Amino acid sequence: xxxxxxxxxxxxxxxxxxxxxxxxxxxxxxxxxxxxxxxxxxxxxxxxxxxxxxxxxxxxxxxxxxxxxxxxxxxxxxxxxxxxxxxxxxxxxxxxxxxxxxxxxxxxxxxxxxxxxxxxxxxxxxxxxxxxxxxxxxxxxxxxxxxxxxxx
Amino acid sequence: xxxxxxxxxxxxxxxxxxxxxxxxxxxxxxxxxxxxxxxxxxxxxxxxxxxxxxxxxxxxxxxxxxxxxxxxxxxxxxxxxxxxxxxxxxxxxxxxxxxxxxxxxxxxxxxxxxxxxxxxxxxxxxxxxxxxxxxxxx
Numbered sequence: 001x002x003x004x005x006x007x008x009x010x011x012x013x014x015x016x017x018x019x020x021x022x023x024x025x026x027x028x029x030x031x032x033x034x035x036x037x038x039x040x041x042x043x044x045x046x047x048x049x050x051x052x053x054x055x056x057x058x059x060x061x062x063x064x065x066x067x068x069x070x071x072x073x074x075x076x077x078x079x080x081x082x083x084x085x086x087x088x089x090x091x092x093x094x095x096x097x098x099x100x101x102x103x104x105x106x107x108x109x110x111x112x113x114x115x116x117x118x119x120x121x122x123x124x125x126x127x128x129x130x131x132x133x134x135x136x137x138x139x140x141x142x143x144x145x146x147x148x149x150x151x152x
Numbered sequence: 153x154x155x156x157x158x159x160x161x162x163x164x165x166x167x168x169x170x171x172x173x174x175x176x177x178x179x180x181x182x183x184x185x186x187x188x189x190x191x192x193x194x195x196x197x198x199x200x201x202x203x204x205x206x207x208x209x210x211x212x213x214x215x216x217x218x219x220x221x222x223x224x225x226x227x228x229x230x231x232x233x234x235x236x237x238x239x240x241x242x243x244x245x246x247x248x249x250x251x252x253x254x255x256x257x258x259x260x261x262x263x264x265x266x267x268x269x270x271x272x273x274x275x276x277x278x279x280x281x282x283x284x285x286x287x288x289x290x
Binding site: 043080 | 166173176177180181182183185206210213214217222227229231
């Protein structure tokens with residue numbers, strides 16, 4: 001199991017600056033996936049607050065898994081999301097991103113055993129200022145050995 | 153229309169949750185986690201795919217948008233407590249807990265949740281929604 005001290009070195013890690021533009025097709029398909037109603041291009045689906053910030057800083061999920069020493073792709077769980085929407089994200093607008101890892105805490109859950117709760121926040125801004133701030137907590141499940149998959 | 157503390161938010165239901173929508177979401181997100189497109193063991197021992205967290209939150213967002221309109225959500229905070237599996241029916245619901253703002257701009261603070269068809273709580277949280285209606289804090 002990766003030492004917690006190693007994980008805590010991630011606190012303060014700043015994601016690379018970057019930008020992202022939500023395309024029409026992305027908003028259409030993501031809204032379809034949620035079985036939601038299609039609105040105008042001025043209102044992308046709120047679930048983009050999960051995807052767009054990460055895409056903006058240029059990190060794939062696999063790269064975040066690697067950054068947080070995920071033992072496997074299926075040893076990652078959603079913990080908490082806190083999405084602040086000052087202005088809805090719009091289709092076709094390029095948003096600049098900045099963000100960092102805020103905290104890492106090792107915990108033990110009744111069902112999932114030992115895990116690291118990694119909290120990171122990313123803001124998306126345009127010329128008018130900050131539009132959204134997403135603070136997400138991902139859970140990285142840990143096993144006693146370094147090589148094994150987590151207990152099912 | 154008026155909105156007041158204690159008002160329920162109209163329930164938003166969806167189901168069954170399908171592997172096709174999960175696969176679509178995985179492709180959009182470029183999410184390599186196989187639990188969303190390969191079979192995993194559910195609570196009752198059957199092998200099923202697990203729905204994405206952003207989809208589960210999306211159902212709550214759909215409920216709020218259906219109620220107060222697109223662009224109304226100002227904040228959404230959720231904590232995940234259980235998984236949604238393919239084949240599940242889900243139900244998003246909520247209740248107004250406070251009204252803030254002034255005569256120009258009013259906001260409803262709400263408790264929200266998502267439950268599976270078997271009654272299991274999937275996620276719980278709070279939301280702040282800009283209300284298009286006259287508020288009434290009776």
